[in-house]
Amino acid sequence: MIELQNLTKRFDTPSGGVEALRNVSLTINQGEIFGVIGRSGAGKSTLIRVINLLERPTEGKVIVAGRDLTALSAAELRAARRDIGMIFQHFNLLSARTVFDNVALPLELRGESRAAIRAKVEPLLELVGLSDKADRYPAQLSGGQKQRVGIARALATDPKVLLCDEATSALDPETTEQILKLIKDIRDRLNLTVVLITHEMAVVKEIADRVAVMEQGQIIEQGETFDVFTRPQHATTRSFVADLIGFDLPPALQKRLSAQPVGNSHLWRILFTGPHADEPVIAELSRNLGLDLNILHGRIDEIQGRPFGVMVVQARGDEAKLIAAKSYLASKQLTVEELEDVIAIDRAAV
Amino acid sequence: MSSQLIALLFEGLLETLVMVGVSGGIGALFGIPLGVILILTDRGGILQNLAINRVLGLIINAARSTPFIILMVAIIPFTRLVAGTSIGTAAAIVPLTIAAIPFIARLVETALREVPSGLIEAADAMGATPLQIVVKVLLPEALPGIVAGLTITFVSLIGYSAMAGAVGGGGLGDIGIRYGYQRFLPEVMLAVVLVLIVFVQGVQSAGDRLVRKLSHR
Numbered sequence A: 001m002i003e004l005q006n007l008t009k010r011f012d013t014p015s016g017g018v019e020a021l022r023n024v025s026l027t028i029n030q031g032e033i034f035g036v037i038g039r040s041g042a043g044k045s046t047l048i049r050v051i052n053l054l055e056r057p058t059e060g061k062v063i064v065a066g067r068d069l070t071a072l073s074a075a076e077l078r079a080a081r082r083d084i085g086m087i088f089q090h091f092n093l094l095s096a097r098t099v100f101d102n103v104a105l106p107l108e109l110r111g112e113s114r115a116a117i118r119a120k121v122e123p124l125l126e127l128v129g130l131s132d133k134a135d136r137y138p139a140q141l142s143g144g145q146k147q148r149v150g151i152a153r154a155l156a157t158d159p160k161v162l163l164c165d166e167a168t169s170a171l172d173p174e175t176t177e178q179i180l181k182l183i184k185d186i187r188d189r190l191n192l193t194v195v196l197i198t199h200e201m202a203v204v205k206e207i208a209d210r211v212a213v214m215e216q217g218q219i220i221e222q223g224e225t226f227d228v229f230t231r232p233q234h235a236t237t238r239s240f241v242a243d244l245i246g247f248d249l250p251p252a253l254q255k256r257l258s259a260q261p262v263g264n265s266h267l268w269r270i271l272f273t274g275p276h277a278d279e280p281v282i283a284e285l286s287r288n289l290g291l292d293l294n295i296l297h298g299r300i301d302e303i304q305g306r307p308f309g310v311m312v313v314q315a316r317g318d319e320a321k322l323i324a325a326k327s328y329l330a331s332k333q334l335t336v337e338e339l340e341d342v343i344a345i346d347r348a349a350v
Numbered sequence B: 001m002s003s004q005l006i007a008l009l010f011e012g013l014l015e016t017l018v019m020v021g022v023s024g025g026i027g028a029l030f031g032i033p034l035g036v037i038l039i040l041t042d043r044g045g046i047l048q049n050l051a052i053n054r055v056l057g058l059i060i061n062a063a064r065s066t067p068f069i070i071l072m073v074a075i076i077p078f079t080r081l082v083a084g085t086s087i088g089t090a091a092a093i094v095p096l097t098i099a100a101i102p103f104i105a106r107l108v109e110t111a112l113r114e115v116p117s118g119l120i121e122a123a124d125a126m127g128a129t130p131l132q133i134v135v136k137v138l139l140p141e142a143l144p145g146i147v148a149g150l151t152i153t154f155v156s157l158i159g160y161s162a163m164a165g166a167v168g169g170g171g172l173g174d175i176g177i178r179y180g181y182q183r184f185l186p187e188v189m190l191a192v193v194l195v196l197i198v199f200v201q202g203v204q205s206a207g208d209r210l211v212r213k214l215s216h217r
């Protein structure tokens, strides 16, 4: 649906040039929700603004629905933009227009009749749950309601693509969840292609089918959200998912770790993914192998409807038992990592 | 107050109203588009054209830095050409309009600058033409600011029109000078000043009320 080919974007500033995008190529499929995450200044906004050519790339092609937007005339580009809806962090609603008239704006621009506009806007307000607020002005709405108006407005011209630039960053967590649900719901109903940029990993986890991680104008990692979350390859990605996934031990626990191994005590991090992720593996390990297991930290979650968990355990037993335990875990397709740090403290103290 | 004085003041007020109303109206007719052009052609504007922007800015600044009394005298040939005479109410309207245009242009420019760039970007993303952006986004969003600017303009024009009165332009200023100053009738001077105060107050509070009504922020 969207194909970005070798995009480079240079900004010339008085203090020299900035390369906001460096040779970025990306394919986004019809009907998927594609997340783009990165730190501030990574180039996320530039990337999404290039997709509807609010920002013209210095080099490269932007192909949306089979058409190269960079090759279009000004009038053709305006027409093409009607197939691409966009919502914004700060909503960008017109303060002088009511909710109804804000949603009507893209239709007015297209020269639709008043009757056609009414026929289009009313169901849209219904869809986003704001039918009773049609005559309010944006200043009289909450942030979540404003974003709903933004979504209705973006959908007014029946776009094929919805671009979301930090669409939930100005909202509280609960409202964020509602808006994300709405976006997902709309995608399912209308088979929209959604591009969503954010600096919040929780948003990606909640909604994205696939995700790309950006750093310094480049995509450093991309793939299925589940894979990127459970097997992050790049240090930056890892730090993004760490908090959410619980890779790291809580600070209080970390303090009690020392670099010296004590006896035959090992510290393992077990990743629960795959078909056996929800089986009672730990219980079986201690029962069947007689291994002494102490669970220090764990988190179980769901990403894209698939169960996923991380557990840090302290394992004690003789070498043979430990090896047997590892091969048992491997047979369940669970990943075991030996942590360098081993609990120095006595088990009783934990 | 004699009925004669009241009739005199009433006539003066009408003349002032005509001078200020017509010059302000025509001033807005030219000043608002000029303000729009200033914004559109500025750096980062949707029709960026720095050459046009600089030249316009220069002309506007030149017109605005000329004291009104000098402007009035300097353009007498032009006034005669347009109004057919260089004295009287009709003649005063010409320099008042010339003074109002750049004044309004700058105030409109300032009001338009207050429109968040995100709104223009949103309209751009919807496929709006530059004209649509001006008509559907910029002007409606800046309307309260523009009305506030026009209110300031009308108040200033009332002051300027009194100066025009001094050189035979008619209106309240003319009455004040002729009766109050030249014939030394302090009660007429006082009455003129009082009428002007009430007039300015009226314009200002009507403008304020309209701004409040238009603003939905």
Ligand SMILES: Nc1ncnc2c1ncn2[C@@H]1O[C@H](COP(=O)(O)OP(=O)(O)OP(=O)(O)O)[C@@H](O)[C@H]1O
Binding pocket: A011, A012, A013, A018, A019, A020, A038, A039, A040, A041, A042, A043, A044, A045, A046, A047, A199
């Ligand atoms: N119009 C511009 N002129 C000059 N430099 C720009 C411009 N827009 C963006 N940049 C620069 O390009 C880089 C990428 O900016 P961008 O806004 O895409 O980052 P971002 O990932 O969206 O960050 P944030 O999370 O803070 O919004 C930054 O270094 C920024 O300073």
Ligand SMILES: [Mg+2]
Binding pocket: A044, A045, A046, A166
């Ligand atoms: Mg950004």
